[in-house]
Amino acid sequence: MAFYEVYSHPAVIRYRTSVCTKATLFLVIVLCLTYIPPLLVAFRSQGFWLKQSSYEEQPVVRFQYQTLMVAATSTQGDYVAWSTFPHLNNMLGPSLRIPAVSVREEDLNQDGKLDLLTLQLQLPLRNTEEVYSVQLLLTFSYQLFVSVVDGSSPFASAYDLENIVRSYQARNLTTVLSCPMPVWTVGRAAGSPFELNVEIRYPVEVTALTLSSTYRPGFWETIKFAWIQYVSILLVFIWVFERIQRFVFQNQVLTTVPLPAGKPHLL
Template sequence: MFCVLDIYKRNLEIIYKTTLCSKATFVIIITTIAAIVFPFIFAYRSRGFWLKHDTFYEQPNVRFKGEYFFVGFTNDISNVIICNNIYDFPKLRKLDKCSTFKVKEIDKNYDGKPDTLEFHMELTFAPNVHYLQHFILILPLDYRLQTTCPLKMQSAIILQQTILPRANHLTITANLMLKQKAPLHCYPKVTDKLLNNIIMIQETHSYNDNLDNFNVNKIINNYLQRNFTTHLSEIYTSYDLTSENFKLHLLVDYPEQAVYYRPGFWQVLKWAWIQYLAIYIAFAWLINKIQNYIFENDLVLAYKSLPSTLMQRIADRKKNY
C-alpha cells in the first residue's frame, strides 16, 4: 500500500468578461478605488500618517572657547565687579577683581568628546566689600552635533545666581541641555551653520566713553531669542562660609540628550508607506472576497471564460455520464 501526498497544487484562473458600460465594470471600478483610497483615509484620520518631526539621541561635542564674562554685585552697591577676557578697554579693567581663573575639560570615556567642564575662579574683595549678593557668569561654547543632523553653533553657559550672605565659597553642579523652540532642519550631508555666530557683542568702541551703555541683559536676551540655545538644568548648589574671598567651583556635564528634528522627504514617505501598506493588505483581502462573492453568485451580468483544461475535464465528465 502506497501513501499518497498532495505535494503541489495551483488554481485555475476563471476570467469574467463584459462590456465597458456595464454594471460589472462599474462594480470593479468602485471596489478597486475603495481598496486604494480607504486605506489612505483610514491611515490619515488615525493621525501620525505624515511624520512632522522625529527624535534622535546624541551626546554633543562641546568645546570651551577660552572666554568668560563675570558680573558680580556686592553688598556695596557702588562696587560692581566685572571680570572678562573678551572686552578689553580701560574702564572695565578697573573693575576686574578676579585673581584666579582655571578651566579643565574632562573626557571620561576617552571618545574624543569632553564629558565635563570644570570651571574655577576666585575674587579678591576691596576693603569695603564683604560678600557677593548676586552674579552673572557667561561662558561661550562651541556646540556641535555630528550624526543624524549635523549642526555647528555658538552657544553659552549662562549662570545667574543669588548668594546667601557671606557664603563666599560656592560649588555648583549642573547638566548642559539643548533647548529648542522649533525642530532642527535635517540635511545629513550638510552642516547647519546658521547659528554659528559670536554671542558676545564685539563692538566695544561704543562703551569707551560711557560704561552705562554696557548692558549684560541685552546680551542674554539676544541669545535667548534664538531657536536653539543651551541652558543649565538639574542645578545643585552648595555653600561654604569659611572663605574670606569669593570662590566659585562650577561642574557642568554634557549628557546625551534628545534632539527634535524635521525629517526629510524619503523618511516621511517611508513612514507613510509602511502605515498605508499595512492597512491596504487588510482592505485588499476584504475587497477581493466581495468581488469573488459578486461574480461567483452572478449578481452582475458577465461572461465567464474557463481555462481549456477545465473545459476539457467538464467535457470528459459529460461523456462518462
C-alpha cells in the first residue's frame, strides 16, 4: 500500500538549563547583540529623529485680476502705465494708456485645480513711441486673502513697485515665479499696439517643514519615524542570531537538556 503525506508541522524542542550556566550567559549576550546594535546603527546613520520633512501639494491658485503695468517709452524717463486700481489711474494723467486685455485660466488635467494662466495685453502707442522695458505686476491668491496692493489707498506710495515687492518679501509666506523665459520681438508696425503675451503655469509645489531647535515632538510622532528605521535593521539581526542559536543548541556546543514540547521534565 502506498503512503502519502496528509499533514505536517515543525517539531518544537525546548533546551533547558539552570540559571548560572554558560548557556544562560550565551543567551543574554545574544539578546543584547540582537536588540542594541540595530538601535545604535539606526541612530548613527542620521535621520533617526524627525527634524525635516517635505510633501508635494498642488496649490489652489487664483488670478485676482489686479494688474499694474509700467512701460518705459524713452531712455529719458518717459513712460506709459495702466492698472486696475482707479486711484492710481487718476494720478497717471496723460501717461495713462488703456490696453486691450484678455485672460484665460485652464485646468489642464481636470483635477479641479487651475494649472495655467494665459494673459494677452495690447497697449496702444503713438507712432513716435517705442517700448524699451516693461514692468508688469499680477496678483494671485495662494489660499491667502491678504492683498499685497492696497487698492483703496489714494496715495501714490501704495502703488510703488519697490514698496510692493519689499512688503511682499517681508511676509512669512511668499511665492516665486521661477525660470522666466522672456522673448522680445522687435519690428512693431506703425499704428499697431505693443503686444504682451504672458503664460504662467501653476506647478506642484514641494513644501519643506523644518522643526526649530525648541520644538519637542510628541511620543507618537517620534515613534512613527524612529520605529520603522529600527525594525528594518532589527529584522536582519534577528535572522542572523536565530540561526546562530539554533546551531549552538542543536549541536550541543553549550550543554543543555533538550526536551520535546508538551513533555514535562524536571532538572
